Amino acid sequence: xxxxxxxxxxxxxxxxxxxxxxxxxxxxxxxxxxxxxxxxxxxxxxxxxxxxxxxxxxxxxxxxxxxxxxxxxxxxxxxxxxxxxxxxxxxxxxxxxxxxxxxxxxxxxxxxxxxxxxxxxxxxxxxxxxxxxxxxxxxxxxxxxxxxxxxxxxxxxxxxxxxxxxxxxxxxxxxxxxxxxxxxxxxxxxxxxxxxxxxxxxxxxxxxxxxxxxxxx
Ligand code: CTP
Numbered sequence: 001x002x003x004x005x006x007x008x009x010x011x012x013x014x015x016x017x018x019x020x021x022x023x024x025x026x027x028x029x030x031x032x033x034x035x036x037x038x039x040x041x042x043x044x045x046x047x048x049x050x051x052x053x054x055x056x057x058x059x060x061x062x063x064x065x066x067x068x069x070x071x072x073x074x075x076x077x078x079x080x081x082x083x084x085x086x087x088x089x090x091x092x093x094x095x096x097x098x099x100x101x102x103x104x105x106x107x108x109x110x111x112x113x114x115x116x117x118x119x120x121x122x123x124x125x126x127x128x129x130x131x132x133x134x135x136x137x138x139x140x141x142x143x144x145x146x147x148x149x150x151x152x153x154x155x156x157x158x159x160x161x162x163x164x165x166x167x168x169x170x171x172x173x174x175x176x177x178x179x180x181x182x183x184x185x186x187x188x189x190x191x192x193x194x195x196x197x198x199x200x201x202x203x204x205x206x207x208x209x210x211x212x213x214x215x216x217x
Contacts, residue, residue, distance in 0.1 A: 001207050002043035005083040008036040009076055009090035009122065011051030013069045017114065018101035025091050026172040029053030031138075032089030034199030036061050039087070041200075042207055047079045051090055069093055069119035080126050080133060085210055087136040088123050091172075095119060123156045131157075134210050139163040140171065149182050159183065160209055162190075162202055181205055 010032020015023045029050060036048045037058040046061045049072055057063035064079065066072045069092045080086050095116035105112070123137055137158045139149045142165070149163035162179045164171045171177050178192040179202060190201045 001039060001210075004044045004085060004210070005047070006036075006039045006044040006085040006087065007047045007049065007076060007079045007083045008032055008039070008087045009049045009072060009092075010036065011053040012091050013051045013072055013093045013119075014067045015069065015093045015096040015119075016100045017097055018103065018105045020104055023093055023096070023116075024052075025093065027051070027053075027091035028173045029055050030175065030195045031171075031177055031199065032087075033058060034195045035087055035089055035202060037196070038199040038203035039085075039206070042203055044085070047083070049075045049079060049090070069096060069122070073120050073122045073125060076122050076126060077129060080130060083133070084214070085134045085136070085206070086123075086126060087206065089138050090122070091140070092122060093119055121156075123158070127157050134159050134213060136160045136162065136206055140166040142167050145180060146182070146187075149180065153182055153184070159213065160206060183209060 011029030012025045012027040033055050036046050040046045040060050048061050048063045050063055050065055064075045066075050096119050098115040098117045135158050137156055139152050139161055141148045141163055145163050145165055149161050153161040160183050162181050164177055164179050166172055176192055177195050177198045179190040181188050190198050
């Protein structure tokens, strides 16, 4: 993958509720960081767009740290503009506050409703800007994994999608993972293993498909 510019998104995003609270999710960033490291090991020039995580930047990888989905979108659009490959491993918050409270919200009543609005879809926005970019998405599913993953592959115009089964003790915030990878006319399982081992196999599969789709690369 020498000479290939790869952009990886990883980790959760964090959406402020008020000055002291936020909405986020259980993503640790470990799988995305491991994919960034594995693509670096294959010779790619890697930029990692990272939400807030407790992980050091992998050596030799350019890390851009962001907090919100909107910041992740802006950083990804900018980095992807000159790139060959995008792997979206981030667990982007689907919604953010319609209006972030300027002051700490006080507990005046027994119930509290927050008005939320949809965040932009990073993959969809990048795809619209760069129709020719080789794009890999992730899908976290609790049921009907193949059906949902294939639907996302088509809907988001992805080249590959790596799907994992999530739920209690699976994938999120643990050190092991297993993936089912789908593309237009095929699929491959990556067996349960450390996130590093899974990432190496995924990086090899990405490289194989990327080089096949980009004969001049
Ligand atoms: N993604 C993105 N921008 C978003 C949300 C998700 O780029 N605002 C990317 C993720 O990084 C991942 C893929 O899209 O690669 C996941 O697709 P999505 O449809 O959001 O998956 P889920 O969150 O699993 O969707 P849902 O539960 O709504 O089916």
